[in-house]
Amino acid sequence: MPSHRYRDVYERVSVPLTDRQWPSNRITEAPLWVPVDLRDGNQALTEPMDPDRKRRFFEMLVAMGYKEIEVGYPSASQADFDFVRLIGSEGLAPEDVSIVVFTPARRDLIERTVESVRGITNDVVLHMYCATAPTWREVVLGASRERVAELIMAGARDILELAGDLPNVRFQFSPEVFMLTEPDFVLDICDRITTLWDARPERPVVLNLPATVEVATPNVYADQIEYMHRNLARRDSVILSVHPHNDRGTGIACAELAVLAGAQRVEGCVFGNGERTGNVDLAVLALNLHAQGVNPMVDFSDIDRVRETVEYCTRLPIHDRHPYAGDLVYTAFSGTHQDAIKKGFAEHRARAERMGLPEREIPWQVPYLPIDPADVGRSYDAVIRVNSQSGKGGIAYLLEQEYGIEMSRRRQIEFARHVQGYMDRIGTEVSAQTLRELYAQVYGVDSTV
Incomplete structure (x- = not known):
């Protein structure tokens, strides 16, 4: 492996933070x-969603309780413009749902974006972005640090001119590739933006700090977010947002540590769709909170219905x-796991009886199952299944339950030995009926009894 071609990015992205608070x-x-499936996720699909699929996906997000939804890139295509x-025109968004639209920092594209949202009565967030990291400045934009700052501020002025008088419109800025941008540069640009846009508590500006490409361990991203959180001007008038990707496979950790470090808003896709290895997975983030006793504020009580909708709309399997x-996440084949789960269910029922409460009302303490499958609409029927790796506990559980x-x-x-012999001959999973x-x-014993 030619590892010598790469270098530790910590030297490039570390921030002057010695008394970090996020670990505590x-x-x-x-x-x-903020789900971005209809914009960021959609642009990563081999076959982008057609209008019917986009509408179905949007209606699902609303039904789940998301209060801010990025719906498109209106200047990029007629399809996105028409959907916005x-x-x-059809009032698809309830009054309490904010609509986010995405635009580069370029006047003609900003004009097109503002045109798309005229007539929408919901709160609207105009999301402007521009790459800020050195490699992007030099290779993609062919511009100096000073010139990139001028491009960003020109775009910010255009947004203020074209939409500053719209009372239902707020502004958002993303320094794309934040995680590889010099801390002093990105802090200066963000402060200049919030000053120009007159960020106030009653009309806050969203500053979205993306890990556009995941390049470092999650603690580095947490340090970067805490540095911004503690040093931004007008902090009480800023909604600090993050947009992690998953290139290193640690997007979830980056998002969770970023929230510990001061982030108030997280952009991602419901099941982590997105370019390359995807955006951060909002379902996992939300249910991780649920598993820690924190209300995630979105509804995953019928996760199979959500999954079916996402799979249909994106044409991607989960x-x-x-x-x-x-x-298979609530299914055990291993004999030791099956035995522990079987005993856990029995103790859970007994504890509920002792307390005189329904099973759904007492603390969940079943081995190998971090949450009750019923919380997300799964039944217990498929929790334990039997194959050649299974033991007596799983076999006994299925016969007792069914x-x-x-x-x-x-x-x-004794019976497990008979089942093991049968399994060794057939080599596949065995059903409760076969048992x-x-x-x-x-x-x-009569098998029909």
Whole structure:
């Protein structure tokens, strides 16, 4: 592996932060989640969503309780422009949902973007971006640091001129590739933006600090966010936002540490779709909070319905092992896991009876299951399945759940040997019905009983 071609990026992206506070902080409430599936996620699809799919996806996001939704890049295509106009003309967004539209820092494209939102009565966020990191300045923009600053401020002035008089419009700025931009440069640009846009608590400016390409360990990103959080001017008039990608596979950690470091808003996609390895996964982030006793403020109580909608709209499958949503994440094949889960369920029921409360009202303490599958609309039926790796606990659990057959420990051990022999011959998963038939063969019990 030619590792010598690369260098530790910490030297380029570290910030002067020696008394970091984020390691001692705790997340006690959900940030503002902003799904970008209809813009960032959509532009990463082999087949972008058609209008019907975009509408279905948008309506699902509204039903789940998202209060701010990025809906498109109106200057990039007629399809995106028309969809934004459709939201306004047909009143698709409830009054309490804010609409976000995306634009580069270029006057003609800003004009087109502002045109798309005229007539929308909801709160609107105009999201302007421009790359700021050295490699992007030199290779992509062919401009000096000073020239890039001028381009950004010109775009900011254009937004103020074209939309500053619209009472329902707020502004957002993203220094694209923030994670590789010099701290002093990005801080200066952000402060100049909030001054120009007259950021106030009653009309705050969103400063979105993206890990456009994930290049460092999550603690580095947390340091960068805390540095901005503690040094921004007009901090009480800024909504500090993050937009992590997943190039190193640690987008979730980056987002969680960024919130510990002061971020109030997180952009991502519901199941992590996005360019390259994807945007940060909002479902995992939300359900991680749920698993820690914090209300995520979005509804995943029917996660299979959400998954089916996302799969239909994006034409991308959700992996069987995807956290919380995959087909197999609440399923145990291993004998030791099955035995622990079976005992955990039994103790959970017994504890609820002792306390005189419904099972859904008492603390969840079942081994190997970080949340109750019922919280996300899953049943217990598929939690334990039997294959050649399974043991007596899983076999006993299925027979008891499906047919009411309770076996003594000695019989569990004995019958498991018969099942193992059968499994060694067929080599595939065995159903509860097949277990019942084997049980009848071994012990002479009518399999229809």
